[in-house]
Amino acid sequence: METHLADWLEGTPDGEDAGLNLRRCVHCGFCLATCPTYQLLGDELDSPRGRIYLMKQVAEGAAPSASTLAHLDRCLTCRNCETTCPSGVEYGHLVDVGRKLVEARVERPLGQRLLRALLRETLTRRWLFDPAMRLGQWLRPLLPAGLRDKVPPRRAPGPWPARTHARKVLILNGCTQPAMMPAIDAATARVLDRLGIQTLVEPRSGCCGAxxxxxxDTEGALAQVRRNIDAWVPHLDRGVEAIVMNASGCGAMVKEYAHLLRDDPHYAPKALRIVAATRDLAEWLPAQLAGSIATLRAHIGADAVREAVAPPATAGGRAAPPRIAFHPPCTLQHGQRIRGExxxxxAALGVPPLPVAEAHLCCGSAGTYSILQRDLSLQLRARKLxxxxxxxxxxxxxxxxxxxxHLQAxxxxxxxxxxxxLDEAMESASPRNV
Ligand code: SF4
Ligand code: SF4
Incomplete structure (x- = not known):
């Protein structure tokens, strides 16, 4: 659509992002059908097209209002609309600019400012969040229901492999995941260890910035991005073969590093290297596992893991299909465009997931959205579950x-x-090596 950017935005990197994507939008409205907030609220201004219209007004120089801010706040940044859009509108880039412009011009009520500052400053600092989560997990039975939802029961991570291998990959030294569910990183390291790949965690890296x-908080995020790049580049120089992301939200963010730093002459080339080396576990691991699939499949058919997920045999003696459902996060299927891996x-391992309706829709978690927009988030979770x-x-x-x-709660x-x-399945199939 025809767009005339305000003088102060024209010619800036944000102006390029905004102008490109505003002009791409032809207002066809295809995206409305897949937007979760439009489905729940039925208000055009809570749809991608409506939000694009609001952002166009701001980019052209109109003063945003508290209502503009509220409609952008209600967006999950799920990027479902990007997947649907036939015109190639990069809504994620556009809403990043829109939020930055509106946030700078509309003052939030004090309560919102304090809550957002609390989330920003605590969730991203391991030294604060780790002990807070441990304390919360310890006191979990006593917590009020709303807070208990945010504190998953602790699962023992199990041993971290002691072996070293010539093949090495980095994983993120993340913020919330290691505190909430350390079992995920440990399981990743064990699976890779069985495949002869060593998992490294660089202690000088940290939150991906998402x-x-x-x-x-653009500047705060960029500081974290630059810190991670500085921490990871020496590992790439030493031959680490990939930066493997086992949280798709972090993977989607790290893959944006080159875009975020495109105008930083010092960091832009390094950011390109990081993005080129970054792989989501879902897109990277299947190829590494290719030689083990047949062995695994044979064992999984009879082992305890299979029994745990499969219903008893039917009266006719035939085993009923296994009962696993998979939820593809928006950051995997829309943000990184990794679908079906x-x-x-x-399925290759003999446990095809059950068909799930509306698999493209967000579960309502969306980072801090489940705290900042609790009602909408809970409605989406109920629908997803x-x-x-x-x-x-x-x-x-x-x-x-x-x-x-979010779903477990x-x-x-x-x-x-x-x-x-997969870690449990491999352990059952053949302890330590497949
Ligand atoms: S589908 Fe794309 S082009 Fe059509 S209204 Fe939505 S964002 Fe604009
Ligand atoms: S990112 Fe998701 S919630 Fe936001 S406008 Fe697009 S589809 Fe709707």
Missing amino acids: IRHHLA VERLL AALQAGGPALILSANIGCLA GTATPVRHWIEW
Whole structure:
């Protein structure tokens, strides 16, 4: 659509992002059908097209209002609309700019400012969040229900492999995941160890920057991005073959590093290297496992893991299909455009996931959204759990810490990262080596 950027925005990197994507939008409205907030609220201004219209006004120089801010706040940044859009609108880049512009011009009420500052400053600092989460897990039975939802029960991570290997990969020294579910990183390291790959965690790296980025703290996020790049580049120089992401939200963020630093002459080339080396576990591991699939499949058919997820044999003696449901996070399927990899891997291992309706829709977690927009988040979770549980799964698998904790808080059905399931399956199939 025709767009005339305000003078102060024209010619800037944000102006390029905004102008490109505003002009790409032809207002066709295809994206409305897949937008979770439009489905819940039925208000055009809570749809991608409506939000694009609001952002266009601001980019052209109109003063945003508290209402503009509220409509952008209600966006999950799930990027479902990007997947649907036939015109190639990069809504994620556009809303990043829109939020930055609106946040700078509309003052939030004090309560909102304090809550956002609390989330920004605590979630991203391991030295603060780790002990807070441990204390919360210890006191979990005494916590009020709303807070208990945010504190998953602790699962023992199990041993970290002691062996070293010539093949090495880095994983993120993340912020919330190691505190909430350390079992995910440990399971990743054990699976890779069995494949002859050593998992490294660089202590000078930390939060990927997504939490600050989505709270419109651009400079704070970029400081974390540059710190991670400085910590990881020496490992790439020494031959580490990939930076493997086992939280799809972090993977989507790290893959944006080159875009975020495109105008920083010192960091832009390094950021390109980081992005080129970054792989989500879901897109990288299947190729590493290729030689082990047949052995694993043979063992999984009879082992305890299979029994844990499969219903008893039917009266006719034939085993009923296994009951696993997989939830592909938005950051995997829309943010990184990785679709079907985990599902195909599970099927190759003999445990095809159950069909799930509306698999493209967000579960309502969306980083800090589940705290800042609790009502909408809970409505989306109820809808997602109804779809996931329609086939009666004994286990729900997913690929992002936020989705895992959010979904688990709403159901008694176990919710795990798929790598934890694979770790248990490999351990059952052949301890230590497949
Ligand atoms: S589908 Fe794309 S082009 Fe159509 S209204 Fe939505 S964002 Fe604009
Ligand atoms: S990112 Fe998600 S919630 Fe936001 S406008 Fe797009 S589809 Fe709707």
